[in-house]
Amino acid sequence: MTNNNINTNQSSQKSTGNGMTVIVKTIARFIAGFIFLYGCYIILHGHLTPGGGFAGGVILSASFILLVLAFGAVEIRERSSYFFASIFESIGGLMFLFIALLGLLTGTFFFTNLLAKGTPLKILSAGIIPLANIAIGIKVGAGLLSIFLALAATHYLMKE
């Protein structure tokens, strides 16, 4: 990034909060969907290939953080996505707890692998492991996004 680019970025954010230059915006708009898709792939194939809930969740949050950084901080959009990130964080945590408690509800122990094991190397296999991966992915992605938005929203506090 050249010095010129940084200066224009800083001056435009001070005045209107419009984010970075049009080049960065175009590329970010194009590439964020692919990053999101890759995160979904990492989560859904967590029981077959390297990766899993945590890595996929961080990639999901990275796609949103890329958009926020490129398009600048617009207050209304940031507050609404902050609200949804907190809700999804709680939903992911409760899903994981519920999957763990299913074992107790059916009369066995905590974290029993209740469902059918299936054939290895198929996408529908390994019982509760894919479900737990999805829960952790939602939880980690929303959690990191809400941390980022909480840190990014502090300059509204400074202004007030």
Next chain:
Amino acid sequence: MIELYLLSIAMLAAAIVAIEIKDLLAAAVAMGIVGFSVAIMFILVQAPDLAIVQIVVEILTVVFFAAAILKTTHTDTTIGKGIQTEAIFPVITFFIFGTLFILLTIYGIRALPPFGSPIMKVASHYIEYGLAQTGASNIVSAIILDYRGYDTFGEAVVLFTSVLGVVTIMRVKGRI
């Protein structure tokens, strides 16, 4: 194994650069070099799960640092002033504990089993029966979400608590 030693030397050099350089953006880049070297090390010792997490977290960390630096200041004002008088006691304490740590580490490394031959019975049970008992072909997922699910749940609770702490400290409502 020679690649691991070369990477360690590169990481040491990058860490010293990160501490000593005056431009904070360059320091953030040097910190990124350390993190990506750790990721390459994970790949070399065949731990791709950890490598993916390390790469993504490192990218996010460098982006956070770069965003913070671009919005505030580029220069580190604490460099080049030498050691202040009130910092002498912490520096001496650091050297004493550092020497102790290195001596005990040498003692401990001698007692380790050779690379790739664990002494734990539990790990070999997981490797032998993991696929048959859980049906997951990724052994890491099988261990962290089936055999050791309780530990993973504790980790999720820790992450939830830290997010709760950040959101509480940085809250907008009810502050003013």
